[in-house]
Amino acid sequence: MTARLVTIVILALSLARAEALEVLTRDGGPIAGPAIAHGAEFARETGVAVHVTPRPFDALYGEVMMGFVTGSPPADVLILPADWLPDVAPYLMPVPEALVQSPLVRGIHPAYRDRQMRWRGQWLAVTLDGDLHMGAYRRDLFDDPATQAAYRAETGHALEPPRTWAEYDHIAAFFHARGVSGTLEASAENGQRLWSLFSHAAAYTAHPDHPGHFFFDPETMAPEIDNPAWVRALHDYLDAISTAPGPALPSHGVRTEFAAGKAAMALDWSDIGTVATDPASSKIRDRVGFFALPGTKEVWNPATKRWDRLEAPRPVPFLAFGGWIAVVPRAAGDPKSAWNYIAFMADPARAAKDVMSGASGFNPYRLSQLEDTAGWSKLMGAQAATDYLSVLRESLSAPQTAPDLRLPGYPAYMAALDARIGRVLAGEMTPEAALAAAAADWDRITDRLGRASQRRHYREAMGLEVAP
Numbered sequence: 001m002t003a004r005l006v007t008i009v010i011l012a013l014s015l016a017r018a019e020a021l022e023v024l025t026r027d028g029g030p031i032a033g034p035a036i037a038h039g040a041e042f043a044r045e046t047g048v049a050v051h052v053t054p055r056p057f058d059a060l061y062g063e064v065m066m067g068f069v070t071g072s073p074p075a076d077v078l079i080l081p082a083d084w085l086p087d088v089a090p091y092l093m094p095v096p097e098a099l100v101q102s103p104l105v106r107g108i109h110p111a112y113r114d115r116q117m118r119w120r121g122q123w124l125a126v127t128l129d130g131d132l133h134m135g136a137y138r139r140d141l142f143d144d145p146a147t148q149a150a151y152r153a154e155t156g157h158a159l160e161p162p163r164t165w166a167e168y169d170h171i172a173a174f175f176h177a178r179g180v181s182g183t184l185e186a187s188a189e190n191g192q193r194l195w196s197l198f199s200h201a202a203a204y205t206a207h208p209d210h211p212g213h214f215f216f217d218p219e220t221m222a223p224e225i226d227n228p229a230w231v232r233a234l235h236d237y238l239d240a241i242s243t244a245p246g247p248a249l250p251s252h253g254v255r256t257e258f259a260a261g262k263a264a265m266a267l268d269w270s271d272i273g274t275v276a277t278d279p280a281s282s283k284i285r286d287r288v289g290f291f292a293l294p295g296t297k298e299v300w301n302p303a304t305k306r307w308d309r310l311e312a313p314r315p316v317p318f319l320a321f322g323g324w325i326a327v328v329p330r331a332a333g334d335p336k337s338a339w340n341y342i343a344f345m346a347d348p349a350r351a352a353k354d355v356m357s358g359a360s361g362f363n364p365y366r367l368s369q370l371e372d373t374a375g376w377s378k379l380m381g382a383q384a385a386t387d388y389l390s391v392l393r394e395s396l397s398a399p400q401t402a403p404d405l406r407l408p409g410y411p412a413y414m415a416a417l418d419a420r421i422g423r424v425l426a427g428e429m430t431p432e433a434a435l436a437a438a439a440a441d442w443d444r445i446t447d448r449l450g451r452a453s454q455r456r457h458y459r460e461a462m463g464l465e466v467a468p
Helices: 001-013 032-046 057-070 082-091 108-115 140-144 145-155 165-177 193-205 228-241 251-259 271-276 335-345 348-357 367-371 373-380 382-397 410-425 431-449 451-461
Strands: 018-025 051-056 077-081 135-139 182-183 263-269 289-291 294-303 306-314 323-325
Touching: 001 032, 001 382, 018 032, 018 335, 032 051, 051 057, 057 077, 057 082, 057 431, 077 082, 077 228, 077 335, 077 367, 082 323, 135 140, 135 271, 135 382, 140 145, 140 289, 145 165, 145 182, 145 251, 165 182, 165 193, 165 263, 165 294, 182 251, 193 228, 193 294, 193 410, 228 294, 228 373, 228 410, 251 271, 263 271, 271 373, 289 306, 289 382, 335 348, 335 367, 348 367, 367 373, 367 382, 382 451, 410 431
Parallel strands: 018 051, 018 077, 182 263
Antiparallel strands: 077 323, 135 263, 135 289, 294 306
16 A cells, blocks of 8 residues: 555656756764665666765755755755754745645644644645654663652652653652762753753743743744743753763763663653664663653743743643755756655655664654554563653644744754853853843844744744734
């Protein structure tokens, strides 16, 4: 059935055939690896060669945008972060209607399909990867009777996966005091540390009566990253990373160090599931559990400027980074072959193998992948697979799931905030001063790009009504 689906898409789109297809994406094994492997297979089946050009992640955005603004298309297919779609959207070809209506696209989870593949009402991309943050923990440490007794004696509570950020911090500090790194989170420069901060901030900022107040005030576009919710989130983040002495870690270091058994918990993308349970790379493969991002009992009210108490802890899952998408520039030399290659790469059978490989960089994003209990159990073991899939389904189905920042100028906003957080980690600024300075940076970026247009873009990204 899967092979038939791809054949139908290819036959419908292929009226002409190129001799070679150019693909541009990031370097390294993740993302570029599957693009190259599937490209070779595509060439064997169609006769169209695929040349994948990998570029360092830090240089990728600049090269893509330079190609667009100078009228020199960077490639026939671009595989990019979903959060860049607002910037590249004016230069892209819409996804063919036949592909939009196909089971291939309809089978993508709505959290990734409807949020990440469209911009300003147009289908412009095809999702290849689903990103969100989740927690992982050592079941052997949490289940140890002596450790459980010590934790109850110290806190008065059972030692369980954390439901709130306060519990997360208490557990991390508890294990750190017992000679084990409490938790691992990204903290290295250019190592994805901002998404860890965003994960802490999501629950504190997601007031149920005031949607969209995550990064900005959706009415005025005044930055909200310096309000008390963000200050608390940054302090929580700093407390968490202080329980893991040692060098600052990038995201891939978080998952490999956790798989080496060096911490009680970790916060990372869902890659951590395949890495921590891989018998070839993990020392704890049969002792891993997973939990959804913790919530909070208090949420910041942006209208009253005070904390509101909630009846119960409210977790707010976060679509950190948003995943990778494939797009086709309007000036692509052979758009038909480009869409054929994307459909070939996104074929459900191939995608299932990709997301079960810790080396691919791709995480679950299709509805079928979230229901494949047998496949994940074979890979991870039954208990870990049950935990893992439960966290993914719970996180993606929650109505309060928070999207990442997504609007034109995204790299500039992120770079400004990351620079300020770097100064906090270097001991050069207080959290309060750094966030206030970053908010001022964001205001200047918004003014430069146009406050009115940025407001429309931000409201669309947050799922709010946008005036015509």
